[in-house]
Amino acid sequence: MEIRQIKDNEKALVQDLRDYSFTSVYKGEKLEDFQYWLENSHVLGGFIEGELAGQVFIFPLNMTLRNQNHAMGGIGFVATDPIFRNRGVMKQLMIASLVQMRENKQVISVLAPYSVSFYRYFGWELFNDILHFEIQEKQFPQTARNQDVVKRMSFQKVDSTILKEVQEFHNRYAEKTEGCMKRTSAWWSRIIKRQLDGHIAVFYESNRVAGYIRYDIRDLCFTIHDYYSENxxxxxxxxxxxxxxxxxxxxxxxxxxxxxxFMLSFAEPQIKQQRKQETMLRIVDVYAFFTQLTLPKDISFYIQVLDTFAPWNEGVFHIHKGSVEKVIIKPPTRILTISIQHLASLVAGYETIEQLLYRQCVQVDGEIISEINQLFPKSNCFFNEYF
Known part of the structure; x- marks a missing residue:
């Protein structure tokens, strides 16, 4: 098997494998969008006897985590030709993607799993709960009249001024929101091309954007895809x-x-709600990630990381006086031993050290638990992007 970056003359093969492997064939605007990201992502292919057996896209993205926006590799369009199943194609591609993301200085990675257990094996872990809701007509509240300042934009007729204002607001919001991604103009183009019947309603206070929703209306249903407000x-x-x-x-x-x-403000707040876990996180480069954080100067302990598929992460890291250092000798005390996937859960604040200890996922000296909680307090990430 040969694992390497896709060449220009092989890009049609990538599109064919995507169309065969997924439930729809891209046409029109969606095809144009796919071809853009085929050109602007790092696309790895696995070849057997010269034939494309599998592929992985690495999108050049970002995400805010622990008050710092990090370069992030978004994994998407993962596919294996059924002819070559059970020959280790995807295993080799996932390993190669980790190497490539590290070379790209993408210190973290996010994906939407078709199988949680499969990606856990390679070091990704669930980190993000989102709430899906439905409000039936009989539950619609009576709303007071008010002179709100609202502008609406249809994706069929994009207003560049409104879109720029929304993009700037979203990125300001993303910089201070755990798990949120700043959206480039290219990413907004992707959203628009995949939802041509969509709209944006923008809400203003004191002549500045203070919130927006992205939505569509189909079959008597008003569906909200983005919901951001600052108060x-x-x-x-x-x-x-x-x-x-x-x-x-x-x-x-x-x-x-x-x-x-929001539903607590309704007269009948007991609407249909479903909590879902739709995305997974991985730390690609532990040392590089920690060097990008603002580390407290009053904590000092060691983290032993176990990582089968990214050997550069294997070892012991000393968090000490606001800095991180990889050490050679494992200390006898003040150490947390943790797998790479559970480190992702801890870093994201999805699980506390106490919860991981309860589930017997870590080994830790009790005297440093408070310092670990100081470094990684409980948090709720909100990642609402689709690859």
Whole structure:
């Protein structure tokens, strides 16, 4: 088997394998978008006897984690030709993707798993709960009249000024929100091309953007795909806007951060809700990741990382006086021993050290638990992107 980057004259093979492996064939705007990312991502192929047996895209993305925006490799369009199944194609591609992301200085990686257990094996772990909700017509609240400042933009007719304002707001929001991704113009182009019947409603306070929703209306359903607000008054304005469509819809669906409690303001707050885990995180380069963090100067302990598929992560790291150092000798005390996937869960704040200890996922000296919690307090990431 040969694992390498796809050549220009092989890109049609990548598109054919994607179309065969997934449920739809890309045409029109979606095909144009796919071809853009085929050109601008790092695409690895696995070849057997000269034939493309499998492929992995590495998107050049980013994500905010522990108050720092990091370069992130988004894994997408993972596919193996059924002819070559059970020959280790995807295993070799996943290992190669880790090497490539490290070379790209992408210190973390995110993917949407078709199988959680498969990607856990390679070091990714769930880190992000999101809330899917549905509000039936009989639950629509009565909203007070108010002179909200709202602008609407259709993706069929993009207003460049509004889109720029939304992009700038989103990126300011993403810089201070755990798990959030700053969106480039190319990523907004991708969103628009994949949702041509979509709209954006933008909410203003004091002549500046203070929130927005991205949505579409189909089959009497108002579906919210993005929901971002910087304060409660904007949330109220959002729901006044949504329910102003009551005469033409019979339900509202959407996805929001698990921390959102907008329904508590409704007279009937017991709407349908479902908590889902749809994305997984991996630390690609432990040392590089820690050097990018602002580490407390009053903590000192060791982390022994176990990582089968990224040998550069194997070893002991000393967190000490605001810095990190990889050491040769394993100390007898003040040490946390943790696998790479559980480190991702801990770093993201998805699980605390106490929860991991309870599930027997780590070994840790009790005297450093408070310092670990100081470094990685409980948090709720919100990652709402699709590759």
């Amino acid at each position: 409660y008054s904007v949330e109220e304005a959002i729901w006044r806007y949504v329910f102003s469509h009551a005469s033409s819809i019979d339900k509202v669906r959407g996805v929001v951060s698990i921390e959102q409690r």
